[in-house]
Amino acid sequence: MKTHVDSGNSILQISMESQENTSANSIKSRPINQRKRLSPAQRRKQITQEAVTLITQYGSYGFPMQALADAVGMTLPGLNHYVKNREELLSLVIETFYDSEEEGNAHTALGAAISHCDQTDSATKERRHLPGALHETVRLNAKRPELVALFMRLAIEASDPEHPAHKFYQNRHSSILIDMTSVDWELPEEYRDPERLHDLIVTAFFAMDGVQIQSLTNPSESMMQLWERAEHILFPSPTWDGYR
Incomplete structure (x- = not known):
């Protein structure tokens, strides 16, 4: 009877350890900084806000577009989906902060x-x-x-x-x-x-x-x-x- 209980406990212990290891492995496999999915409007706003920071610091032509892509957590091709070149980026900034009716611009x-x-x-x-x-x-x-x-x-x-x-x-x-x-x-x-x-x-x-x-x-x-x-x-x- 004692042997049966010990065996059962051993099996239970092995089972619990196996679950803990599986859970730990699952946590470790998750990305640490999972990129938040944004709507096109939210992404465009994010791009514009980061562009304002870079333009203010370095000027319109003082930073590479890759720096903007890095700032918004995108690849350069991904950024190009929203703004194809620097001229489009500057036009977007002007439209957002000077030409629009958005409160606070x-x-x-x-x-x-x-x-x-x-x-x-x-x-x-x-x-x-x-x-x-x-x-x-x-x-x-x-x-x-x-x-x-x-x-x-x-x-x-x-x-x-x-x-x-x-x-x-x-x-x-x-x-x-x-x-x-x-x-x-x-x-x-x-x-x-x-x-x-x-x-x-x-x-x-x-x-x-x-x-x-x-x-x-x-x-x-x-x-x-x-x-x-x-x-x-x-x-x-x-x-x-x-x-x-």
Whole structure:
């Protein structure tokens, strides 16, 4: 009887050890970093986000496409399924962050700022205030310095007529002016003249570009601190009191 029990225990022990070994072997055989399957839209977004990081660090042409493929965990042929070449990649970046209506992208910061002013002014039944819209634009951009850096780098590179972003930047100035001058702003009397308003808006955006560059290259003062300095010059008291 004892021998039978020992034999049974031995068989049971062997069986349990066999199961443990099988389980251990199964765990060891699993890939450590199994790549997550993404939808085409999710993959395109991932590619764009990694491209922004690389472009900001190295410029549009300062990194090999293989580096981008590695960053998103794909082979180069797999990446080419989404973007065939560098020009398509840059076009995708511009489309995603500047031309689209996606919330939070750089090109619609001004639109979001005007919308913010609409919500604020509707409570007081006032029209939109230009200084407030510009202030909100800077505030939104200050929250995403990596996109501001990308925008500035591409702006310099896009001076080349062959650059994929050349047309976008070429049209940026006129499109901003059209958008801004078409708004029904609440303005001091002397700025209700269209030409005077045009000159003010142009100067304000020159100042905004300068503030963004300064905050990136010499961050001893924040973007908002620098803009608040500019506001005192662009919208001085008492002329702009009550119109902010």
